[in-house]
Amino acid sequence: xxxxxxxxxxxxxxxxxxxxxxxxxxxxxxxxxxxxxxxxxxxxxxxxxxxxxxxxxxxxxxxxxxxxxxxxxxxxxxxxxxxxxxxxxxxxxxxxxxxxxxxxxxxxxxxxxxxxxxxxxxxxxxxxxxxxxxxxxxxxxxxxxxxxxxxxxxxxxxxxxxxxxxxxxxxxxxxxxxxxxxxxxxxxxxxxxxxxxxxxxxxxxxxxxxxxxxxxxxxxxxxxxxxxxxxxxxxxxxxxxxxxxxxxxxxxxxxxxxxxxxxxxxxxxxxxxxxxxxxxxxxxxxxxxxxxxxxxxxxxxxxxxxxxxxxxxxxxxxxxxxxxxxxxxxxxxxxxxxxxxxxxxxxxxxxxxxxxxxxxxxxxxxxxxxxxxxxxxxxxxxxxxxxxxxxxxxxxxxxxxxxxxxxxxxxxxxxxxxxxxxxxxxxxxxxxxxxxxxxxxxxxxxxxxxxxxxxxxxxxx
Amino acid sequence: xxxxxxxxxxxxxxxxxxxxxxxxxxxxxxxxxxxxxxxxxxxxxxxxxxxxxxxxxxxxxxxxxxxxxxxxxxxxxxxxxxxxxxxxxxxxxxxxxxxxxxxxxxxxxxxxxxxxxxxxxxxxxxxxxxxxxxxxxxxxxxxxxxxxxxxxxxxxxxxxxxxxxxxxxxxxxxxxxxxxxxxxxxxxxxxxxxxxxxxxxxxxxxxxxxxxxxxxxxxxxxxxxxxxxxxxxxxxxxxxxxxxxxxxxxxxxxxxxxxxxxxxxxxxxxxxxxxxxx
Numbered sequence: 001x002x003x004x005x006x007x008x009x010x011x012x013x014x015x016x017x018x019x020x021x022x023x024x025x026x027x028x029x030x031x032x033x034x035x036x037x038x039x040x041x042x043x044x045x046x047x048x049x050x051x052x053x054x055x056x057x058x059x060x061x062x063x064x065x066x067x068x069x070x071x072x073x074x075x076x077x078x079x080x081x082x083x084x085x086x087x088x089x090x091x092x093x094x095x096x097x098x099x100x101x102x103x104x105x106x107x108x109x110x111x112x113x114x115x116x117x118x119x120x121x122x123x124x125x126x127x128x129x130x131x132x133x134x135x136x137x138x139x140x141x142x143x144x145x146x147x148x149x150x151x152x153x154x155x156x157x158x159x160x161x162x163x164x165x166x167x168x169x170x171x172x173x174x175x176x177x178x179x180x181x182x183x184x185x186x187x188x189x190x191x192x193x194x195x196x197x198x199x200x201x202x203x204x205x206x207x208x209x210x211x212x213x214x215x216x217x218x219x220x221x222x223x224x225x226x227x228x229x230x231x232x233x234x235x236x237x238x239x240x241x242x243x244x245x246x247x248x249x250x251x252x253x254x255x256x257x258x259x260x261x262x263x264x265x266x267x268x269x270x271x272x273x274x275x276x277x278x279x280x281x282x283x284x285x286x287x288x289x290x291x292x293x294x295x296x297x298x299x300x301x302x303x304x305x306x307x308x309x310x311x312x313x314x315x316x317x318x319x320x321x322x323x324x325x326x327x328x329x330x331x332x333x334x335x336x337x338x339x340x341x342x343x344x345x346x347x348x349x350x351x352x353x354x355x356x357x358x359x360x361x362x363x364x365x366x367x368x369x370x371x372x373x374x375x376x377x378x379x380x381x382x383x384x385x386x387x388x389x390x391x392x393x394x395x396x397x398x399x400x401x402x403x404x405x406x407x408x409x410x411x412x413x414x415x416x417x418x419x420x421x422x423x424x425x426x427x428x429x430x431x432x433x434x435x436x437x438x439x440x441x442x443x444x445x446x447x448x449x450x451x452x453x454x455x456x457x458x459x460x461x
Numbered sequence: 462x463x464x465x466x467x468x469x470x471x472x473x474x475x476x477x478x479x480x481x482x483x484x485x486x487x488x489x490x491x492x493x494x495x496x497x498x499x500x501x502x503x504x505x506x507x508x509x510x511x512x513x514x515x516x517x518x519x520x521x522x523x524x525x526x527x528x529x530x531x532x533x534x535x536x537x538x539x540x541x542x543x544x545x546x547x548x549x550x551x552x553x554x555x556x557x558x559x560x561x562x563x564x565x566x567x568x569x570x571x572x573x574x575x576x577x578x579x580x581x582x583x584x585x586x587x588x589x590x591x592x593x594x595x596x597x598x599x600x601x602x603x604x605x606x607x608x609x610x611x612x613x614x615x616x617x618x619x620x621x622x623x624x625x626x627x628x629x630x631x632x633x634x635x636x637x638x639x640x641x642x643x644x645x646x647x648x649x650x651x652x653x654x655x656x657x658x659x660x661x662x663x664x665x666x667x668x669x670x671x672x673x674x675x676x677x678x679x680x681x682x683x684x685x686x687x688x689x690x691x692x693x694x695x696x697x698x699x700x701x702x703x704x705x706x707x708x709x710x711x712x713x714x715x716x717x718x719x720x721x722x723x724x725x726x727x728x729x730x731x732x733x734x735x736x737x738x739x
Contacts, residue, residue: 032734033680033700035707035715144508164511316715371708374624405707408714409625416632 002027002041003445006080007088008113009306010071012054012105014094015154015178015255015272017067018299019049019074020306024087026445028315036315038449043307047078051298054096059190062096062105068112085114087441087451089309093126093301094176095155095192116325116441118309118453123158123172123239125455127151129304131160131167134253134294137308141165146248150223151300152256152281154178154272155192157223158301159242171242173226174235175219177256177274182207184268194235195219212267216276220284227286250291253300256281261293310441313401313450314429317443318411321423322397324442328455329363329399332356333434336367343383350387361396364388365432368404377406381413397423401430401438430454489532490539499523499530517674517705537673544671548576550612557642560620562606563596565589569645583649590657597658600638602630602720604664605654607646611668614679618702619666622679622709622716626664629717635724648682648696655687662729663687664720669700678703681716685729695730697723 005024011017025042055066075082090110092102099105102121110119120129130151131137140147140162151158155178159171179192188207191199198218201207225232227250229243244250252260259278267275281287296303332353338346354362364384372380388398398414400407411426418424425440427450432438441451495513498506498521509521522533529537549572557564568584569575575582585593597603604626606619623640630637643650651663662685669678680700684691697719702712723729726736 033698035699035701035712144505144511164507316711318714371704372710374621374710374713377625377710406711406714408718409708409710412625412629412632412714412717416628 005040005086005310005444005451006046006084007306007310008080008085008117009088009302009304009309010090010109010113010117011302011305012062012067012090012092012096012109013153013255013301014096014156014176015054015270016051016298017054017070018051018302019047019071020045020299020302021047021078021080022303022307024307024310026312026449028445030315036445036448038312038315038445040310040312045303045307047074047080048299049074049077056099060100062099062101064101064105064108067105067109071109071113082112082114085117086444087310087453088114088117089120089129089305089453090117091120091126091129091301091305093121093156093158094153095178097121097126116439116451118327118439118455120305120309120453120455122455122457123156124170124457126156126301127158127160127170127172128167128456129308130158130253130301131162131170131251131304132308133296133302133304134251134300135296136160136251136253136294137162137165137167139249139251139292143249146245147251148227148242148244148248149251149253149294149300150227150257151254152176152223152252152277153254153301154274156238157254159226161242161244161248163245169242171226171240172238173223173232173241174238175222175277177259177270177277178272179219180207180212180215180273182212182268182271182273184271186212186268189271197235209267212273212276213280216273216278216280217284219273219277220280220286223281224285244289250286250289251294252281252291253294253297255298257293257297261297309453310451311454312429312444313427313440313452314405314407315445315449316405316408317425317427317448317450318408318415319423319425319427319443320415321421322399322425324440326361326399326425326438326440329438329440330357330360331401331432331434331436331438332362332364333432334364334366339366339369339380341383343379343386346380346383347386350384351390354388354391361399362391363399363401363432363438365401365430366403367431368402368406368428370404372404372406377409378413381410381417384410385414385417392418392422397425399424399440400426401432402426402428403431404428427452489536490543492536494519494536497522499532540673544673544676547611547613547668547671547676552608552612552615552642552644556616560642562640562642564642564644565593566644567646567650572645575645579647579649582645582647584653585650585657590653593654593657597638597641597654597660600636600658601661601724602635602637602664603654603658603660603662604637604640605643605646605651605666606640607643607648607650607665607667609646609648609668610670611676611678613671613677614668614703615666617677617704618679618709622666622681622702622713625710625713626717626720629714630720633717633721635721649691651682651684651696652687652689652691655684655691656689661686662720662723664716666702675703675705678706679709681712683716683720683723683729685723685727685733692730695728695732697729697733 136149407428
């Protein structure tokens, strides 16, 4: 018996906005005589929108109204209603994320797109989703070697390194095809501030083809240097540089990778440097390494948001009195050594960590040991119940995310210690790091598992 | 040849016969198999170890000609011996008392008989039957721990699991009374217990037949209205409960939830699974 989740992905990028609908298949992967273990076992792409230009009001503002009607149009074209959408993510990427109204656009659209459509942003998450959508993670698992994905878009290049089957590092550079915008006859319409010091041409002037290619070559060289671990001008670093290990396979995605697949006959077709950058990369040292072009290159990020953002919690969980979905919960991570503390000290540590999130509802995350004894479990529950007193008194819920598989037992113990109506949620199979955010959707599989979106803001080195 | 010289000679001989370097020191069952990779001149040992981490199977053990290497063979025999030992080992005499369980015994008089006469491991004597009736008549749920084929499974896991079950049932306001320990217990003992008490459900935690992977795995058999003649298909089973499988406390919480569902649907086993979609 399979259950499905209808998921939407929306990517609002520097140059283009796209949307996909996909269906995630959820099945019990455990045997008939075992404790259930639900997992996402399949992903089916149902609908891809055309790739459209992101509507802007000015260089600093996104046109929310136009974006909204564009998305409403896609829902209608695909034949889905907002109420049918069970999960998904809206991501605002590249230079668009730096527009003045980015945050408002994001929250407005996520609500507009569905109840549990999660708003995501940030270079780390963007890189991660693009890498997964490009198939770099799957490739890393299949080939058993490190894979570095470069999602080269209009404004930024998102780097994600996958090692041993999982993302280990991300980085982001201000390198993209649309740092320069050109008129059909090749006149310079706009030059991004990062690139301005490197050309003598002014807006309005005709940019000759040699100069366009020179700028493309220059950007490709920045990428190559960054991957080799050589210094690059700081203006081109969005958040951090990420060198590619020697043995890593390079995977290219994004709009520029699409152009690498097939260089357009008319290089000014998109009114930017994309084609010149694509050609430059193909001729650069990057393509003398092992590389491949991602199958869904320009759609990598939107596929990542639609098909790879959602994960499932473990399947033995506990919750009561929770109104789903829970959005944007900051993570208060309890260090593993805290579990060694005696009850009152553990409680104090928990109180302190939850106290850092003043008025916000936080999620307390802990790794936990593999198979705790019942006594150990009860001591932990005592400490947590005591430590969460303040938060519960303020009307917050007690939300716990464990990595080890004993959330149901812990939740059950907490439920008895806190017999009142206090809302409690205890889920496992979740590895969260401090500084991440968690979104939790309505329970599925007969209430046995929770769809979640983990928003990692940074990977630890 | 004097004594000292003899000593030196023996020491020298022992030295020459020193075991292969790769052999671990004391107890070879203590080496973690998932981290052991013995293939010579491997192309990518890290990748193989990542695969090995996902399975307890004895992969990547290398070979000596067409045979196992010494270490592999010895480990195999050690694990096999541990499994056999586990079958013959006994749950300590004071286990029931120390854990607040009522200690009972089936018709089997000793281990040998238990292993050779499965039928006797499913029945109680007249006298024991009377006691069971006296203590448990009218009780809705019986929680039972049985040694089954692995004493280790019980001593290591049963109490953590049992306490979590009781806690879960308490939260549902389901009374359980005193749990029972049955020595020389087969799964079918549930049926006689049901027959004697007329209870609605028996939850039996029992040691699984030990294997080469673990000798401490425990299963829970849940039978709705057990009676003499209950079919095996009428039992709901949750297996693989041990420290390297499903954590005993988590299994306990899950079992408590399943007990609640079984009581609600008034059926267990295949019919229950069909309805519960499990």
